[in-house]
Amino acid sequence: MSEAPLDTAITLQGVSKRFGSHVAVHELDLGIQDGEFFSLLGPSGCGKTTTLRMIAGFELPDTGRILLHGDDVTDTQPNKRRVNMVFQQYALFPHMSIYDNVAFGLKMNQIPKGEHRERITAMLRIVELEGLERRRPRQLSGGQQQRVALARALVNSPAALLLDEPLGALDVKLRRTMQSELKRIQRELGTTFVYVTHDQEEALAMSDRIAVMNAGRVEQIGSPREIYDHPETPFVADFIGSLNAFEVVVAEVVGNLAVGRYGDGERVVVAAGTDVRARDTIRVSVRPEQVRIDPVPASTPEHGSRLVGEIAEVVYLGMFTQFKVETAAATILCHRLADEELSACTSGTRVVLTWPVDQTSILAAAPPVPS
Numbered sequence: 001m002s003e004a005p006l007d008t009a010i011t012l013q014g015v016s017k018r019f020g021s022h023v024a025v026h027e028l029d030l031g032i033q034d035g036e037f038f039s040l041l042g043p044s045g046c047g048k049t050t051t052l053r054m055i056a057g058f059e060l061p062d063t064g065r066i067l068l069h070g071d072d073v074t075d076t077q078p079n080k081r082r083v084n085m086v087f088q089q090y091a092l093f094p095h096m097s098i099y100d101n102v103a104f105g106l107k108m109n110q111i112p113k114g115e116h117r118e119r120i121t122a123m124l125r126i127v128e129l130e131g132l133e134r135r136r137p138r139q140l141s142g143g144q145q146q147r148v149a150l151a152r153a154l155v156n157s158p159a160a161l162l163l164d165e166p167l168g169a170l171d172v173k174l175r176r177t178m179q180s181e182l183k184r185i186q187r188e189l190g191t192t193f194v195y196v197t198h199d200q201e202e203a204l205a206m207s208d209r210i211a212v213m214n215a216g217r218v219e220q221i222g223s224p225r226e227i228y229d230h231p232e233t234p235f236v237a238d239f240i241g242s243l244n245a246f247e248v249v250v251a252e253v254v255g256n257l258a259v260g261r262y263g264d265g266e267r268v269v270v271a272a273g274t275d276v277r278a279r280d281t282i283r284v285s286v287r288p289e290q291v292r293i294d295p296v297p298a299s300t301p302e303h304g305s306r307l308v309g310e311i312a313e314v315v316y317l318g319m320f321t322q323f324k325v326e327t328a329a330a331t332i333l334c335h336r337l338a339d340e341e342l343s344a345c346t347s348g349t350r351v352v353l354t355w356p357v358d359q360t361s362i363l364a365a366a367p368p369v370p371s
Helices: 048-056 098-108 113-126 142-154 172-189 200-206 224-229 234-239
Strands: 008-019 022-033 037-041 063-068 083-086 160-164 192-197 209-214 217-222 244-249 252-254 257-261 267-271 281-286 292-295 305-316 320-327 331-337 350-355 361-366
Touching (some): 008 048, 008 192, 022 048, 022 063, 022 217, 037 200, 048 083, 048 160, 048 192, 083 142, 098 113, 113 172, 142 160, 172 200, 192 200, 209 224, 209 234, 217 224, 217 234, 234 361, 244 257, 267 281, 292 331, 320 350
Parallel strands (some): 037 192, 037 209, 160 192
Antiparallel strands (some): 008 022, 008 063, 209 217, 252 257, 257 267, 267 305, 292 350, 305 320, 305 350, 320 331
């Protein structure tokens, strides 16, 4: 196995974990960069928490190696690894002050007491809890308790902070506030954060990169925009946000573009690899917010996809309006901001839908249509 690059904080090489007959993680290869906010995203049971616990040392992998800044820590005890973990339940000591809760980690690591005050004061400033040092956890809000747990985990300057759905116990409004706070703290400290969540919006809002996991495997790794705009598998496409996904029979391949035809001027165009041929059936996807909707007749771009259809349903969803349009290719969802002028687009209206080539992704290919 090759060694990890020097700027890689955490490396997993062929790591797998089995519980009885159930394989929780399948031979996972993963590199998390120094100072990165990296999220493991997926549904319950996909292996994300098991992966985090193996990085922390609470679970031992059955195969593979775990490196921390290039050092093999696969068999190292949790308290000997320079990582700390924050759980959904904060596990604060109710009888201790906030100051003493934060100091607990320093005591466990046998940091000289003379260094405590300066480090604790600096950390409480970063998490914006200055002046609350003498309060008990019960005197704090849920968000403040979360920040105490963060301060306690970060005061020892770990090489990485591991967070297992730490915002799950908070209400929606406070959760969004804490998302911003976590990202601010991570940027200010430059600490590597590895964050586990099943909430796609949370991962998209906070992460530098995301690994989408399914059934113990990573289906795609990329930036939030890459994951959202260009999903590589049907699972990722379905799991992340709203999506139009439908099959297209390729009528022709022009250069690197596969084109499906649906009558006069109607088409779906997608960038395709060299393995796509005419008469192949491919499954494609496009996000609803990328689809432009106009009443017929309307001037439309010469390039990209174009479908004509009839609005079957209009749904107001607060910040945006959703249009469901029946077309020859599929039923297409289109999202438009609620304040856009679309008064002519009502149920029963004939409309034309258009979107750029680079907003269509191929999800999977099927065998050619039989003769």
